[in-house]
Amino acid sequence: MATQQTISKVNGIDLDVLQETVSAIEKNPGLGKCKFRASNKWINGSHNRTRITSFYGAGQEMEHRQPFDLYADEPPVLAGDDEAPNPVEHLLNALAGCVTTSMVAHAAVRGIHIEELESQLEGDLDLRGFLGLSNDVPRGYTNIRVRFKVKADAENTERLKRLTEYSPVLNTITHGARVDVTVEPK
Amino acid sequence: MATQQTISKVNGIDLDVLQETVSAIEKNPGLGKCKFRASNKWINGSHNRTRITSFYGAGQEMEHRQPFDLYADEPPVLAGDDEAPNPVEHLLNALAGCVTTSMVAHAAVRGIHIEELESQLEGDLDLRGFLGLSNDVPRGYTNIRVRFKVKADAENTERLKRLTEYSPVLNTITHGARVDVTVEPK
Numbered sequence: 001m002a003t004q005q006t007i008s009k010v011n012g013i014d015l016d017v018l019q020e021t022v023s024a025i026e027k028n029p030g031l032g033k034c035k036f037r038a039s040n041k042w043i044n045g046s047h048n049r050t051r052i053t054s055f056y057g058a059g060q061e062m063e064h065r066q067p068f069d070l071y072a073d074e075p076p077v078l079a080g081d082d083e084a085p086n087p088v089e090h091l092l093n094a095l096a097g098c099v100t101t102s103m104v105a106h107a108a109v110r111g112i113h114i115e116e117l118e119s120q121l122e123g124d125l126d127l128r129g130f131l132g133l134s135n136d137v138p139r140g141y142t143n144i145r146v147r148f149k150v151k152a153d154a155e156n157t158e159r160l161k162r163l164t165e166y167s168p169v170l171n172t173i174t175h176g177a178r179v180d181v182t183v184e185p186k
Numbered sequence: 187m188a189t190q191q192t193i194s195k196v197n198g199i200d201l202d203v204l205q206e207t208v209s210a211i212e213k214n215p216g217l218g219k220c221k222f223r224a225s226n227k228w229i230n231g232s233h234n235r236t237r238i239t240s241f242y243g244a245g246q247e248m249e250h251r252q253p254f255d256l257y258a259d260e261p262p263v264l265a266g267d268d269e270a271p272n273p274v275e276h277l278l279n280a281l282a283g284c285v286t287t288s289m290v291a292h293a294a295v296r297g298i299h300i301e302e303l304e305s306q307l308e309g310d311l312d313l314r315g316f317l318g319l320s321n322d323v324p325r326g327y328t329n330i331r332v333r334f335k336v337k338a339d340a341e342n343t344e345r346l347k348r349l350t351e352y353s354p355v356l357n358t359i360t361h362g363a364r365v366d367v368t369v370e371p372k
Contacts, residue, residue, distance in 0.1 A: 009231075011230075011231065012230035012231030012232075012233070013231050013232065013265050014231075014265045015265075017262070017265040018264075018265040021263060021264065021265070021313075021317075022317055022319070025313060025314060025317065025319060026319060029314060029319075029320075031313075032312045032313040032314040032317070032319070032323070033310070033311075033312050033313075034310075034311045034312070034313055035308050035309065035310060035311075036272075036274050036275050036278060036308070036309050036311060037275075037278065037306070037307060037308045037309075038275060038278035038279050038282050038306075038307045039282075039304070039305065039306050039307070040279075040282035040283065040286055040304065040305045040307070041303075041304050042286050042290060042300070042302070042303035042304070044197075044198035045195075045197065045198030045199050045200075045290070046198075046199065046287045046290065046291065047198070048282070048283055048286045048287065050278070050279040050282050050283060052271045052275045052278075052279070055261070055275070057261075057263055057264075057313070058263050062261060062263065064261060064268055064271075065261075065268040068270060068271045068275075070256070070271065070276070070279045070283075072279075072283030072284075072286075072287065074287065075241070075243075075248065075250060076203070077207060077243055077244050077248065078204075078207065078243075079199050079200045079201075079203040079204040079207070079291070082250055082251040084254060085238045085250075085254045085256065086222075086283075086287075087280050087281075087283035087284030087287060087353075087354070087355050088222050088280070088284065088354050088355060088358075089222050089223075089224060089238045089241070089254075090256070090276065090279055090280035090283060090284075090355075091277065091280040091281075091284075091355050091358060092222060092223065092224035092236070092238075093224050093226075093236040093238070093256045093258075093276055093280070094273050094274070094276035094277040094279070094280055095273075095277075095365070096224050096225075096226035096234070096236050097226065097234055097236060097256075097258030097272075097273035097276060098258075098273030098274065098276075098277075099367065100226055100228050100234045100258075101232045101234065101258065101260065101272075101273060102316070104228060104231070104232065105232065105265070106318070114228070116228070116372055117227075117228035118225070118226065118227050118228070118372070119225065119226045120223070120224075120225050121223060121224045121225070121226070122221050122222070122223045123221065123222050123223075123363070124219070124220075124221060125219075125220045125221075125222060125354055126218045126219050126220070127207075127211060127217075127218040127219075127220055127243070128211060128215060128218040129352075129354070129357070130288070130352055130353075130354050131207075131208055131211065131218070131352075132292070132352060133208070133211060133212060133215075133218070134215075137218070138357065138361065139351075139352060139353070139354055139356075139357035140354045140355065140356070140357030140358030140359075140360075140361055140363060141354065141358045141363040142363055142364065143363065143364045143365075143366070144363055144364070144365045144366070145365075145366050145368075146365060146366065146367045146368070147367075147368050147370070148367070148368065148369040148370065149370055149371070149372040150369055150370070150371065150372055151371070151372040152371075154371050157369050157370070157371055158369075160369050161367060161368070161369040164367050164369075165325075166315075166316055166317075166318060166325060167273075167316075167325070168273070168274050168311055168315070168316050168325050168326045168327065169273050169274060169276075169277050169326065170325075170326070170365055170367075171315070171324065171325035171326030172274075172277060172326030172327045172359060173326075173358060173359065173362060173363050173365055174326075174362055174363070174364070174365050175324065175326055175362060176359060176360055176361060176362035177309070177326060177327040177328055177329065177330055177359050177360070178328065178329045178330070178360070179281070179329075179330045179331075179332060179356055179359055179360050180329070180330070180331050180332065181285065181332045181333075181334070181347060181350050181356075182331075182332070182333050182334065182347070183334040183336055183343050183344075183346050183347040183350075184333070184334065184335055184336070184343070185335070185336060185337070185338075185340050185343055186302055186304070186335040186336055186337040
């Protein structure tokens with residue numbers, strides 16, 4: 001006799017697992033509090049490595065299945081060896097991944113099926129800020145454009161756009177966050 | 187007869203190359219304007235890939251030496267397969283790389299030698315915002331802590347801390363940037 005298995009997946013998102021997390025946080029709002037972490041080691045010049053291994057979520061310490069290493073460098077015009085993306089490109093990567101996952105997951109919960117999804121990002125940055133050549137020029141990105149192309153029911157295009165507003169990285173960039181830096185001798 | 191070669195490197199940063207870029211931008215401030223880019227393709231669920239290939243800087247289109255691919259996923263508790271760091275961890279990576287390089291490069295220009303440099307980052311994020319469980323909870327990071335340990339002249343510790351303020355990613359996060367999202371049918 002064949003056993004019947006119900007898999008509630010939309011857009012590849014397991015809705016049962018997601019609903020379990022949502023229910024747990026609804027019952028105990030404190031479970032929503034997460035701490036994400038990264039450690040970085042300078043290699044040389046503009047070359048450095050970030051390692052990501054663990055985080056705190058759902059009320060407990062959690063380990064990733066394996067440690068993830070990410071590298072940053074700068075292109076030759078910025079005195080680097082171009083061994084890896086530079087940090088402001090890594091920021092666009094974070095934003096791209098986050099708005100994409102936010103759209104896909106929130107669409108899944110609402111029963112909106114997505115077939116294909118791509119995006120192009122571009123951010124404006126004036127080096128005079130970073131180089132200290134002008135105090136009037138912002139040191140960070142001023143404008144970032146995210147252009148999605150989606151294959152889904154055309155009637156849902158505007159809804160999908162609104163779902164990107166749930167993205168934590170998008171909200172961190174548009175609303176800002178407090179960053180405290182300390183430097184201690186080693 | 188031995189030839190003499192002067193290499194002006196401090197902290198692995200080639201000061202001649204950096205000075206060339208600075209001089210060019212001082213003469214022609216428009217050369218400071220950069221456009222950094224990323225393209226993202228959704229794979230499935232919370233799994234997606236960013237590709238970084240080119241940017242606009244120093245008044246011209248520039249190609250990286252090779253394309254860089256970066257992956258994002260979510261851990262099982264967030265209905266992912268944990269194949270890669272998640273986007274908010276990628277944001278910490280961007281910040282870590284940027285404050286590190288900013289400190290190292292600005293220290294080099296000022297003749298401050300750094301022997302070793304490491305950092306630990308931790309950011310606070312309440313999932314109730316992302317999940318749409320509360321409109322009062324911020325959807326992005328609220329606080330991020332960056333803790334450096336540096337091996338350098340102890341007298342320079344406070345100066346090194348101030349140099350992190352040049353970081354473009356740090357400034358994007360603390361001051362915010364405008365992000366425009368468009369969604370078009372494919």
